[in-house]
Amino acid sequence: MTTEYQVRDGVAVITLANPPVNGLGHATRVGIVEGLTRATEDDAIRAVVITGAGKAFSGGADIREFNTPKATQEPTLRTVILALEASTKPVVAAIHSVAMGGGLELALGCHYRVAAPGAQIALPEVKLGLLPGGGGTQRLPRAVGLETALNMVVSGNPIKSEKLADSGLFDRMIEGDLMDGALAFAHEAASRPGPYPRLRERAVDHPDAEAFIQFARNTVAAAARHFPAPHKCVDAIEAAVMKPFDEGLKFERECFVALVQTPESRALRHAFFAERAAAKIADVPDDTPRRPIAAVAVIGAGTMGRGIAMNFLNAGLPVTLLETAQAALDAGVAAIRQTYEQSARKGKLKPEDxxxxxxxxRPTLAYEDIAQADLAIEAVFESLEVKETVFRKLDEVMKSGAILASNTSTLNLDTIAGFTQRPQDVVGLHFFSPANVMKLLEVVRGRATGKDVLATVMALAKKIRKTAVVSGVCDGFIGNRMLEKYFSQAWRMLEEGALPQQIDAAIEKFGFAMGPFRMNDLAGNDISWAIRKRRYAEQPDLDYPRIADRLCEAGRFGQKAGAGWYDYAPGDRTARVSPAVTEMIVGYSKELGIARRAIDDQEIVERLVYALVNEGARILEEGIAARASDIDMVYLSGYGFPLWRGGPMLYADTVGLYNVLRAVRRFARMPHGAVWEPAPLLVKLAQADKTFTG
Known part of the structure; x- marks a missing residue:
């Protein structure tokens, strides 16, 4: 049963009991209506209280029923709410912990609402590219006023119940036991003559509604130009002000149905489910034992090491930071303090935090000081020789059962694990820079990595608020392996006729946060240069564009050097077109005997994005990624792929794999076209008219 019915002193209590957040699945909706009917037909019942079991009133729709017939099977949420409104006995929503989405809409359909302090109140549908579909845009403005409702619906952000205490949403805030308070209120309500109040009958009162709605429309136009849902939210709330209730409800429904069909909503919903799917590992059950992590060690106090350390400090875990030289250690500690103090000056942290x-x-120069840590993460130079030294030492000093993690971005984790006598304890934890900010964490599963180790680090990722995606072992794992193909195409297009500023502008217009050349300048061109030199040594006949090497040979390492693909003024990160780089590129094409040509923006975008897609298909086929949505999560969380496009694999599905394959084959006929050999999985799916993410 997903609802419970009991009678307490003449009041029927309907309890939503559908863990984890009492989602309003079909069985729960049926249970509410049946409970309401039972209470209505029982002359001994004077009132009804609806509440939620456990840690939520209701989190809204049951995501397990998304995209199934049950999601729209009667009674729908709208039907349930109409039944609540029509009840001849007063219905009281007793809200605690969480009332979001359909859960809040359910409460808005009750005659009265009482709430415990600290409950999270929200209509977050906009975050899925939708708007509330159960009357939320029509009832909330009538409950809390136009401005508060509009801000809540357009942002989707939660507000604590006590901040809404005087808004008109709640009839009473309950201190102490919520059910005792709700039952007392229900008896008071039952003593009043009916009919009982319905939000649909309230007016939306605002001194200048038209002007405020126009202000909101202008704000949304500037802040959400790629997303239609916020615009529709404003339209629907305007209908709550300007139209009779039932007309507004009809308009809300029309807007909801239209938004469900948009590619932006599809992308946001894909990302929502992808993030949850990424947390699941097929052969690692949820009840897999986890190792306790009470203390962490980080080896290396450079930019990456201190960023990694801050993730654990932020989560309240003690960190021992190890370096080999006092000056480097002092600089690392000072940088961590400076970052925290900057956050405090901006009001993001309290001084006591x-x-x-x-x-x-705890800074240290001695490996012995990290011996009792439960997790050690190395963040040293990206060199196998350096990693070997570190892991042999960790194997020697770390206690039995400690997890040994590498932050390597490209190196073979199985080789690294082989430097120890405990390969089952070794895992890759590839953080992205700046590590204290970026959401993505690639969890690299080695050949011998223990299932308990994987379960532990996946749970730990949640604790430090990272989106963890599991990758198998290969050069570059998921993200950087694909990125290598992306950059390779960018460099090829420089040889053929494009310039950095054109390529960056084209892909940024497509929606990337940053183009490949601005990204390289930010990260440091010397970092990727070191990786390329390793690959040249391993694969001497590698057919690779060498223009990026020329840039590094000239000392143009990026922003930190004041010169990279662009020029930079001291203390200013603005990328300025560099005549010297333009001359270098044009001269390099001439050396190669290439007649430069005009390359349009469409070709730029297709070559960059389809290079990701084609390599992503290989990664899927090889089992490096468990599912296409994992690849999309890597690119949405760590590489600035536009959220409204859903990631490279969903984007390919949206374009149509038949069309992607045609483009890939067209590029394969160009010079250096061998790199465009279509991935077998892409060919197979395109020919079968299937998708990566379906």
Whole structure:
């Protein structure tokens, strides 16, 4: 049963009991209507209280029923709410912990609402590219006023119940036991003559609604130009002000149906489910035992090491930071403190938070000081020889059962694990720079990595608020392996006739946060140069564009050097077109005997994005990624792929794999076209008219 019915002193209590968040699945909706009917037909019942079991009133729709017939099977949420409104006995929603989406809409359909302090109240549908479909855009403005409702619906962000205490949403805030307070209120309500109040009968009162709605429309136009849902939210709330209730409800439904069909909503819903799917590992059950992680060690106090350390300090875990030289250690600690103090100056942290986090940090020069840590993460130079030295030492000093993690971005984790006598304890934890900011964490599963190790680090990722995606072992794992193909195409197009600023502008217009050349300048061109030199040594006949090497040979390492693909003024990160780089590129084409040509933006975007897609298909086929949505999560969380396009694999599905394959084969006929050999999986799916993500 997903609802429970009981009678307490003449009041029927309907409890939503559909864990984890009492989602309003079909069985739950049926249970509410049946409970309401039972209460209505029982002369001994004076009132009804609806509440939620466990840690939520209701989190809204049951995501397990998304895209199934049950999601729209009667009674729908709209039917349930109409039944609540029509009840001849007062219905009281007793809200605690979480009332979001359909859960809040359910409460808005009740005659009265009482709430415990601290409950999270929200209509977050806009985050899925939708708007509330159960009357939320029509009832919430009538409950809390135009401005508050519009801000809540357009942002989707939660507000604590006590902040809405005087808004008109709640009839009473309950201190102490919520059910006792709700039952007392229900008896009071039952003593009043009916009919009982319905939000649909309230007016939306605002001194200048038209002007405020226009202001909101202008704000949304500037902030959400790639997303239609916020615009529709404003339209629907305008209908709540300007139209009779039932007309507004009809308009809300029309908007909802239209938004469900948009590619942007499809992309946002894909990302929502992809993030949840990424947390699941097929052969690692949810009940797999986890190792306790009470103390962490980080080896290396450079940019990456200190960023990694801050993730754990932020989560309240003590961190021992190890370096080989006092100056480097002092610089790392000072940089961590400076970052925290900057956050405090911006109001993001309290001064006491800075002190608490710094108190958890223990700097050291001695490996012996990390011996009792439960997890050690190396963040040293990307060299196999350096990693070997570190892991042999970790194997020697770390206690039995400790997890040994590498932050390598490209190197073979199985080789690294082989430097120890405990390969089952070794895992890759590839953080993205800046590590204390970026959401993505690639969890690299080695050949021998223990299932308990995987379960532990996946749970730990949640604790430090990272989106963890599991990758198998290969050069570059998921993200950087695909990125290598992306950059290779960018460099080829420089040889053929494009310039950095054109390529960056084209892909940024497509929606990337940053083009390949601005990205390289930010990260440091010397980092990718070191990786390329390793690959040249391993594969001497590698057919690779060498223009990026020329740039590095000239000392143009990016922003930190004041010169990269662009020129930079001291203290200013603005990328300025460099005549010297233009001359270098044009001269390099001439050396190669290439007649430069005009390359349009469409070709730029297709070559960059389809290079990702084609390599992503190979990664899927090889089992490096478990599912296409994992690849999309890597690119949405770590590489600035536009959220409204859903990631490279969903984008390919949206374009149509037949069309992608045609483009790939067209590029394969160009010079250096061998790199465009279509991935067998792409060919197979395109020919079968299937998709990566379906």
């Amino acid at each position: 800075v002190d608490q986090r710094m108190a958890l940090l």
